[in-house]
Amino acid sequence: MKRLTCNLALAALLLPGAAVAASDAPADVAWDFVAWDFVAGLTSEVGQRLAGSEAEARGRVWAAEKLKALGFKGVVIEPASTRAYVRGTDMAKLVSPVPQLLAVTALGFSGATPEAGIEADVVYFASLADLKAVPAGSLAGKIVFLDHAMKAAQDGGGYGPYGQARREGPAVASTKGAAAIVIRSIGTDSHRNPHTGGTTFPAGIAPIPAGAISNPDADMLVWLVGKGKALRLSLTLTGKTAESLPTGNLIGDLPGRNPALPPILLACHLDSWDLGTGAVDDGAGCAIITAAALKAQSGRQTLRTIRVLMAGAEEISAAGGAAYAKAHPERHALAMESDSGADRVWRAELKFAPANAALADKVAAALAPLGIPRGKGSVEGGADIGPVIAAQKLAVIDLNQDMTRYFDLHHTPDDTLDKIDRAALAQNVDAWAAVLGVVANAAEDIAAVE
Amino acid sequence: MKRLTCNLALAALLLPGAAVAASDAPADVAWDFVAWDFVAGLTSEVGQRLAGSEAEARGRVWAAEKLKALGFKGVVIEPASTRAYVRGTDMAKLVSPVPQLLAVTALGFSGATPEAGIEADVVYFASLADLKAVPAGSLAGKIVFLDHAMKAAQDGGGYGPYGQARREGPAVASTKGAAAIVIRSIGTDSHRNPHTGGTTFPAGIAPIPAGAISNPDADMLVWLVGKGKALRLSLTLTGKTAESLPTGNLIGDLPGRNPALPPILLACHLDSWDLGTGAVDDGAGCAIITAAALKAQSGRQTLRTIRVLMAGAEEISAAGGAAYAKAHPERHALAMESDSGADRVWRAELKFAPANAALADKVAAALAPLGIPRGKGSVEGGADIGPVIAAQKLAVIDLNQDMTRYFDLHHTPDDTLDKIDRAALAQNVDAWAAVLGVVANAAEDIAAVE
Numbered sequence: 001m002k003r004l005t006c007n008l009a010l011a012a013l014l015l016p017g018a019a020v021a022a023s024d025a026p027a028d029v030a031w032d033f034v035a036w037d038f039v040a041g042l043t044s045e046v047g048q049r050l051a052g053s054e055a056e057a058r059g060r061v062w063a064a065e066k067l068k069a070l071g072f073k074g075v076v077i078e079p080a081s082t083r084a085y086v087r088g089t090d091m092a093k094l095v096s097p098v099p100q101l102l103a104v105t106a107l108g109f110s111g112a113t114p115e116a117g118i119e120a121d122v123v124y125f126a127s128l129a130d131l132k133a134v135p136a137g138s139l140a141g142k143i144v145f146l147d148h149a150m151k152a153a154q155d156g157g158g159y160g161p162y163g164q165a166r167r168e169g170p171a172v173a174s175t176k177g178a179a180a181i182v183i184r185s186i187g188t189d190s191h192r193n194p195h196t197g198g199t200t201f202p203a204g205i206a207p208i209p210a211g212a213i214s215n216p217d218a219d220m221l222v223w224l225v226g227k228g229k230a231l232r233l234s235l236t237l238t239g240k241t242a243e244s245l246p247t248g249n250l251i252g253d254l255p256g257r258n259p260a261l262p263p264i265l266l267a268c269h270l271d272s273w274d275l276g277t278g279a280v281d282d283g284a285g286c287a288i289i290t291a292a293a294l295k296a297q298s299g300r301q302t303l304r305t306i307r308v309l310m311a312g313a314e315e316i317s318a319a320g321g322a323a324y325a326k327a328h329p330e331r332h333a334l335a336m337e338s339d340s341g342a343d344r345v346w347r348a349e350l351k352f353a354p355a356n357a358a359l360a361d362k363v364a365a366a367l368a369p370l371g372i373p374r375g376k377g378s379v380e381g382g383a384d385i386g387p388v389i390a391a392q393k394l395a396v397i398d399l400n401q402d403m404t405r406y407f408d409l410h411h412t413p414d415d416t417l418d419k420i421d422r423a424a425l426a427q428n429v430d431a432w433a434a435v436l437g438v439v440a441n442a443a444e445d446i447a448a449v450e
Numbered sequence: 451m452k453r454l455t456c457n458l459a460l461a462a463l464l465l466p467g468a469a470v471a472a473s474d475a476p477a478d479v480a481w482d483f484v485a486w487d488f489v490a491g492l493t494s495e496v497g498q499r500l501a502g503s504e505a506e507a508r509g510r511v512w513a514a515e516k517l518k519a520l521g522f523k524g525v526v527i528e529p530a531s532t533r534a535y536v537r538g539t540d541m542a543k544l545v546s547p548v549p550q551l552l553a554v555t556a557l558g559f560s561g562a563t564p565e566a567g568i569e570a571d572v573v574y575f576a577s578l579a580d581l582k583a584v585p586a587g588s589l590a591g592k593i594v595f596l597d598h599a600m601k602a603a604q605d606g607g608g609y610g611p612y613g614q615a616r617r618e619g620p621a622v623a624s625t626k627g628a629a630a631i632v633i634r635s636i637g638t639d640s641h642r643n644p645h646t647g648g649t650t651f652p653a654g655i656a657p658i659p660a661g662a663i664s665n666p667d668a669d670m671l672v673w674l675v676g677k678g679k680a681l682r683l684s685l686t687l688t689g690k691t692a693e694s695l696p697t698g699n700l701i702g703d704l705p706g707r708n709p710a711l712p713p714i715l716l717a718c719h720l721d722s723w724d725l726g727t728g729a730v731d732d733g734a735g736c737a738i739i740t741a742a743a744l745k746a747q748s749g750r751q752t753l754r755t756i757r758v759l760m761a762g763a764e765e766i767s768a769a770g771g772a773a774y775a776k777a778h779p780e781r782h783a784l785a786m787e788s789d790s791g792a793d794r795v796w797r798a799e800l801k802f803a804p805a806n807a808a809l810a811d812k813v814a815a816a817l818a819p820l821g822i823p824r825g826k827g828s829v830e831g832g833a834d835i836g837p838v839i840a841a842q843k844l845a846v847i848d849l850n851q852d853m854t855r856y857f858d859l860h861h862t863p864d865d866t867l868d869k870i871d872r873a874a875l876a877q878n879v880d881a882w883a884a885v886l887g888v889v890a891n892a893a894e895d896i897a898a899v900e
Contacts, residue, residue, distance in 0.1 A: 044673040047550040058548070098508070100497040100727075103863060191641055192726070192863035216866035220727070223494040223867075276642065277550075277670070413553060413642035416666035417673075 031298075031433070032426035035291035038066060039284050039342075039425075043277035043417045050274035051313035052084030052245030059270050060250050063286065063310055070294060072252030072308065080323035082247040082313035085109055085198070087274055088238030092182060092213060095119060095232040097224060103214040104182065105275060106237040107166060108198035108316050111207035113180065117236030118143075118209070120179050124225045128165050131172050140177035143233050144169075145221060152188035156340065156403030159410075162186060163197075170199045170210035180209040180235050184218035189408035192216055196273050196411045198316050209237045247271070247312035249320045249327075254297050256305040256440065262333035263305035264440050265394075266293060266432075267321075267384040269314030269339060276415030280406065284420055284428075285338035286310050292432030302440035304333060311384035314339070315411075318383040325387030333446040334395040334439055337382030338428070341409070342420040343402040345372050345431040351379040351396045353447035359438070363397065366434040370427070375400070393448035397439070399431050481748075481883070482876035485741035488516060489734050489792075489875075493727035493867045500724035501763035502534030502695030509720050510700050513736065513760055520744060522702030522758065530773035532697040532763035535559055535648070537724055538688030542632060542663060545569060545682040547674060553664040554632065555725060556687040557616060558648035558766050561657035563630065567686030568593075568659070570629050574675045578615050581622050590627035593683050594619075595671060602638040606790065606853030609860075612636060613647075620649045620660035630659040630685050634668035639858035642666055646723050646861045648766055659687045697721070697762035699770045699777075704747050706755040706890065712783035713755035714890045715844075716743060716882075717771075717834040719764030719789060726865030730856065734870055734878075735788035736760050742882030752890035754783060761834035764789070765861075768833040775837030783896040784845040784889055787832030788878070791859070792870040793852040795822050795881040801829040801846045803897035809888070813847065816884040820877070825850070843898035847889070849881050 042062060049059040060077050067075045085108040092104035120143045125131040131146055146169045150162035166186045173181040185195035194214045201207040213221075224231060250270060253263070268285030272278020293306045311320030348367050352360040364374040379396040381389050389396055402424075409415045439446070492512060499509040510527050517525045535558040542554035570593045575581040581596055596619045600612035616636045623631040635645035644664045651657040663671075674681060700720060703713070718735030722728020743756045761770030798817050802810040814824040829846040831839050839846055852874075859865045889896070 040673060044670045045548060045677070047548055047670075055549070098495060098497055099505070190866075190868040191643070192866065193642060216727075216864070216868050219868055220494045220497075220866070223490060227495070277666075414666070416640075416642065416670070418640040418666050418669055 031291045031295040031429045032422060034294060035287040035425050035429050036422055038287035038290055039279055039420060040417055041066065042283045042286070043279045047277045048274040049270060049272045049278055051271040051316040052082050052242060052247055056247060056271045056312060060248055060312070063250050063270055067252040067290070067308065070290065073255055075252040077248050077250050078323065078327055079246060079248045080312060080319055081244045082317045082319035084242045084245040084316055086240050086242050088112065088240065089236055090211065091117065091236040092211060093234040095234050097229045102217040103192040103194050104211045105194040105196040106239045107170065107196060107210045107212060109201065109207065109241050110199065110210040110237050110239060112240055113209045113235060113237050115238055117234050118179060119232065119234045122231035122233050128169055128172065131169060134176055136175055137177040139173065141179050143235060144173040144178045144181040145231070146181060146183040147218065147222065148184055150186060150188060152404050152407060154346065154402055154404050155400065156406055159186065159407060166197050166199055166212065170208060171201050171205045174201065174205050174208045178208060182211045182213050182235065185212045185214055187215065187407050187410060187412065190215050191414060193412040193414045196275055209235060211235065211237050247319055249312055249324050250310040252308045254293050254306045256302050258303055259305055261304045262331040262446070263307045264436065265307050265309060265332050265335040265385065265388065267309040267311060267335065267337040267382065269320060269384050270310040271313050271315055273315055273411045275411065275413040277417065278415060279417045280341040280409050280415050280419055281411065282339045284342035284425065288338045288425070288428045288432055291429045292436060295429060295433040296436035296440055302436065303443060304440045306436060306440050309384060314383050321384040322387045325391050328388065332388060332392055332394055334397065335381065335385040335389055336397050336399070337385045339382050340401040340403055341406040342425050342428065343405060344424045344427045345399045346402050347375045347400040348372055349375045349377055349379045349398040349400065351449055353395065353449045355447045356395065359442055359444060359446065362438045363435055366438050367431060370431055370434060372431055393450060395446050395449055397435055399435065401428070481741045481745040481879050482872060484744060485737040485875050485879050486872055488737035488740055489729055489870060490867055491516065492733045492736070493729045497727045498724040499720060499722045499728055501721040501766040502532050502692060502697055506697060506721045506762060510698055510762070513700050513720055517702040517740070517758065520740065523705055525702040527698050527700050528773065528777055529696060529698045530762060530769055531694045532767045532769035534692045534695040534766055536690050536692050538562065538690065539686055540661065541567065541686040542661060543684040545684050547679045552667040553642040553644050554661045555644040555646040556689045557620065557646060557660045557662060559651065559657065559691050560649065560660040560687050560689060562690055563659045563685060563687050565688055567684050568629060569682065569684045572681035572683050578619055578622065581619060584626055586625055587627040589623065591629050593685060594623040594628045594631040595681070596631060596633040597668065597672065598634055600636060600638060602854050602857060604796065604852055604854050605850065606856055609636065609857060616647050616649055616662065620658060621651050621655045624651065624655050624658045628658060632661045632663050632685065635662045635665055637665065637857050637860060637862065640665050641864060643862040643864045646725055659685060661685065661687050697769055699762055699774050700760040702758045704743050704756045706752050708753055709755055711754045712781040712896070713757040714886065715757050715759060715782050715785040715835065715838065717759040717761060717785065717787040717832065719770060719834050720760040721763050721765055723765055723861045725861065725863040727867065728865060729867045730791040730859050730865050730869055731861065732789045734792035734875065738788045738875070738878045738882055741879045742886060745879060745883040746886035746890055752886065753893060754890045756886060756890050759834060764833050771834040772837045775841050778838065782838060782842055782844055784847065785831065785835040785839055786847050787835045789832050790851040790853055791856040792875050792878065793855060794874045794877045795849045796852050797825045797850040798822055799825045799827055799829045799848040799850065801899055803845065803899045805897045806845065809892055809894060809896065812888045813885055816888050817881060820881055820884060822881055843900060845896050845899055847885055849885065851878070
């Protein structure tokens, strides 16, 4: 295929010494190159793609051109809107016992400080439970420093419970009367890179300035607290919440031999947080589904259409996924999402109706040669496909990626291209294509899952 | 010893679950605790210690109190002065082909941009040699982006040749007429943390704004250059050079049984760059020499005095080492310096006069049980002991640390306490104490090395 030749030529340019001629390159190498070229281009030629920003819009246009060039049909951008956070100046400085600049980021939907910042004494809490336990109003005028103990795990399981410090901690601090809050970053690394992410102030709870400091900075504050030192902090977080900014979903199809059959939906999100360039979250996901869809069609056109959804505004509001479900009530067959980085698929979780047990077994059999076992847990889907799954009770397959490293990078300045392991990226493409080889060629009805 | 008991009690606090009682703790554990407590305290209770700053002065006072508490005698701060760099605002933004914020730091002695920054087209050079090859004046009004290809190595050997891009590149760019220069950070990591460090503008060459961007940012620019894109950069580096600021050396002795014998000099530097907290560069070195000196005296007082020199302003001017040599013409026996991080000692290089061949063999024999071989290369000494070595032709021992990771952290915001491996720190203390057990008890004359 012409488009493959072009990508191989590009790949040869990117890999001095690789000397891969288009004519004799193994197909497996080629699809890796398509995925790599996608995420390298998106992160380098567009960069960060904050939800609601002009950069997110540029990302949609860039990816639309890329999908067209790769042979996708019906490529369309469907506009939507999102509540969003527009970053301002982020600065935190320990004032006493010793002056130290801290690596800080505002959380999405943080309240704003004045331009000159605020300065206040700090009250330390080792956990969200400890913060919840103090009386309402008891922290008047204070800055809360909220700690937690998240650890790295293959299934990323710490993000749920420990992530509550970010999602819920600022609102809880507000109810206690705090002037502001800084949390230990929700992450498992040890670099001077803070982790941003959205927080929530429910109706009736006044937003307060809310930031996250890097783990090394948090360690240093904890050391001082352990020494009995009183901490005083200066905090400047001037970003603002915008109630409605433009976002949008990008859709492209690889038509099946029978376009009347409900399509297979593959999703990722095209927006990113703004500190890094959104390589592992979620440029890699968009690269994987794009390359895998092409690989699945490379031998013979699949029976069913494979649809790629690159959603907007996942990070801040999940508005893209909701807009897609509303705009597309037409029947889908099955949905899958890639949004856990670029490390290897280690397990598959399948959710099918009982009538499709044989099809599920075929999917598991296709993954077995890749050493990917079928799990016995539940599927999670993801924010981009959650609404359409809920609306249509879709069958779902999760290809679980190894998330041990994911929360080292998640929502940090360090989410950049160099963090992607090309061999792992290729393994993802292989795994997705193996699944598509089964489900996109399934002639049987893929039933709703009650 | 009372001071040891105190440190063990502290250590027990720091290590929940360790449950080490002072009375039954093995001595090897204790000295590790002393080293760890030193570098943890210095980095947390003082933080960054930029040469010439009030923070460096606070560091001297903190460390002087620590040495006194640990039992050092004759603890004194000897004032000196240094040429220095006072950081301002550092900001770099790719303007075209796409807007992207870059992680940047000014280099020490950089020229200053106006407060509003400058904006110019970028000219890419893959190496310093390429930059040198263009005609004088040919880069008028341009911003140079200077790349290099430094790799990690056990002996840190890339820092010499590739570090020239930082040390010499800005002056070369100035002679070519460039308006400013940004270099790929002199480092081997892949994080959004730029590496600062000093540069030099020889007399007659006008300083120009000179910064370093992180490796992921440099990768992204290289990708765009490879795509044939024209780059345009906005650069704001407002820091200023100060011709004379106060610095100082901290000295403390553990007196020997025969104080008339020339002492053994152990050195580190107490200043640091300002982006991190100076844990591996060089808080760890000061921690190692302090703990090793105490360990060497813990069984029986050594024959010779062990002197600890914690030098000032090593990073920016090496003024501390020069001031020490000038102020201390009295005869020394031997000098050693720890300034390559906190990773394991893997080799020892010894420089003794031929008359001391037997003593050198005893040093090598003391290190053999620790698995540290004697090298066949030359010694390097270091900036803090270089002047006194030159003035007195001193014998020198280098305990080479594994520097594979060192230039991941060197001069970055990421040089923080968490990067120190406690087991490796303990191995350093053991190695230094083993050497001191020989040389600080040497009754024979330790001769000058011609």
